[in-house]
Amino acid sequence: MNSTAPLHIGNHPHVSFPEGVELDCGVTLAPVDIAYCTYGRLSPKKDNAILICHAFTGDQYVAETHPLTGKPGWWGRMVGPGKPIDTDRFFVICSNVLGGCMGSTGPRSLRTDGQGAPDELWGTAFPPITIRDMVRAQYKLVRSLGIDRLFAVVGGSMGGMQVLEWAVTYPQMMLAVMPIATAPFHSAQNIAFNEVGRQAIIADPDWRGGRYWEADVVPARGLAVARMMAHITYLSEEALTRKFGRRMRSGPAGGQGPEGPVSMFGDIFEVESYLRYQGSSFVRRFDANSYLSITRAMDWFDIAADHDGELTSAFVGTAVRFCVVSFSSDWLFPTSAARTLARALNRAAANVSFVEIETDKGHDAFLLDEPDFDRTVRGFLCGVAEHAGLS
Amino acid sequence: MNSTAPLHIGNHPHVSFPEGVELDCGVTLAPVDIAYCTYGRLSPKKDNAILICHAFTGDQYVAETHPLTGKPGWWGRMVGPGKPIDTDRFFVICSNVLGGCMGSTGPRSLRTDGQGAPDELWGTAFPPITIRDMVRAQYKLVRSLGIDRLFAVVGGSMGGMQVLEWAVTYPQMMLAVMPIATAPFHSAQNIAFNEVGRQAIIADPDWRGGRYWEADVVPARGLAVARMMAHITYLSEEALTRKFGRRMRSGPAGGQGPEGPVSMFGDIFEVESYLRYQGSSFVRRFDANSYLSITRAMDWFDIAADHDGELTSAFVGTAVRFCVVSFSSDWLFPTSAARTLARALNRAAANVSFVEIETDKGHDAFLLDEPDFDRTVRGFLCGVAEHAGLS
Structure with missing residues (x-):
């Protein structure tokens, strides 16, 4: 490798599969390395495991301090002792997705197809992967x-896509699934927003x-613009x-732009300051x-x-029990998409419940404090556990 | 000037005001040059003039072939002989906004504050302007x-903001106004999208x-990304x-990406191809x-x-007659914003009608074929003309 990348791969707990994964593209x-975290204890019968699938920019650090950012786990309010996904009762697993950058094999991993220079990274030569490939891993x-x-x-957003792919590809592998704030396919609008992000990069x-x-660089400006735009769609x-x-706040130059006090680069709105921070972090x-x-x-998900x-x-x-959850103000994965899914499940005579949570927090609601949502998760898991006779 | 800019200013019909315009910022x-087009004939009484205010990226070429793009005027279906804004009856004026780039004074004009080098352009030293400044010009x-x-x-989107500013700043200057697909202030979400566009540039x-x-360059990539994102919000x-x-189509390399047939840069979705075209043009x-x-x-508009x-x-x-128009699927300037405006007008005892047009075309509906909208425009203007005894 010519350099140490500014963004360090780090050493995340992981398991290696020398035989790899056969991908949808044929490669x-x-x-394949899969980095993962676990919480709670696997029961002697090994019947209490819950797999959590993370969203697009999430990772495996669900309920612990993130080793890179120092921030609390992304679902710490949902996962833990006594929490809705109760680690006193359940053994929780979460892995970084294939294609990710938090320890699982992805574009930043060493290229292993023998076609690059020694110690070259995959980069854009990384084979195209699908949600199903992530699930296979x-x-x-x-x-x-x-x-x-x-x-x-269980999972929200892109995590919900993985949940659905699990139910379809390995229906014998679980009692229940919770696809949250997701859809059975990516819409034209979703694709359009993703494409703008890619073009910015x-x-x-x-x-x-x-x-x-x-x-020894990263496309920081393009990636920040992509993130800023995506962040708007999450709210x-x-x-x-x-x-x-x-509301406004003083601009970077204390209310004065580069051209002096009267400038189009003067004070900025708080929402701009917030987005810039989201992009740069x-x-x-x-x-x-x-x-x-x-x-x-x-x-490609459909x-x-x-x-x-x-x-x-x-x-x-399918014998899987489904609990489909949507959020009323989510316009990225709107309730109409969840309803399409729930109706298809009904027509398939699946065991499905469908809950729309009333909230004004948008798509990100599944990550935020929503008592109704917490009760839904806790209630569904308890119900399934009772029905299954889980101790 | 050091070079001919790749984007030529061109020679657009305009009027010059040597005394200039006093701006909200104090400068x-x-x-100030204001480039404009007119259609129809001013009546001997000079009482039949309709000012059309263009949207953000629009210009004065309302109903004629655009000299730069060769495309038909942006509101040719609305403005012309026998059209809803009937040029057999009305004298129609549309000017490029202050700050624009189609002949009116803007950042690409010669700097005139004496602080730059000779023949230097304004660029970002152009004083910050407001919607009210545009209206003053x-x-x-x-x-x-x-x-x-x-x-x-009459105007839609940012044109509607100008319409409202006209009604507030010069209430004696018109009989009637039509603010279309607009809002009395820019929302946090609107600001957020604009900010991402600016950051991309x-x-x-x-x-x-x-x-x-x-x-001798333009920030074509950043500007294209900004346009792509904005375009999503218009639909x-x-x-x-x-x-x-x-639906998909073959990618730029005939379905093969730079890394060969199996690549994340293979075939693309039609919506991506469309957005890329919107950006590059x-x-x-x-x-x-x-x-x-x-x-x-x-x-800043509020x-x-x-x-x-x-x-x-x-x-x-106010003695002005208002016709507030919104489109049901417009999420950039939603009906709720128009309703806020209509309610305030009602409380002010203004003469106001409020029409929400049912359509799935989104914000751009005011530019597209919407017979209900055409009827609304024609009907309102005819009603005001009759009431005013316009011959």
């Missing part, structure tokens, strides 16, 4: 932990055709108005080529397309 | 045409601190789904510093803030 990616992890059947698979000269590590208009409204923890790879996987265009067909005969 | 910008244009009172002021090294003309999710769905007709200047003016936080106060005692 066998080998070896998770399946190997779960089996490697000695678990034949999961109690449940690719437009950054520091991206260098995807080989930025060679110059509702109401939430932005409530949090920021039209993101580039310190996320890899630009992972951004490209994973957004592409999301865009459960029905893999079943002759019939969403219902994907679920016919 | 007097002088001289339009007022001078209208008076220079010998018109003491307009029949109506500023992040482009070819922006060169706003002095890109010196190097509804339904419109994107109807137009593109999840935009940079040929729009100036990046104008983008910064005008989006800032939009962000009618209530100029009236002690009371929107109603802005309109008390």
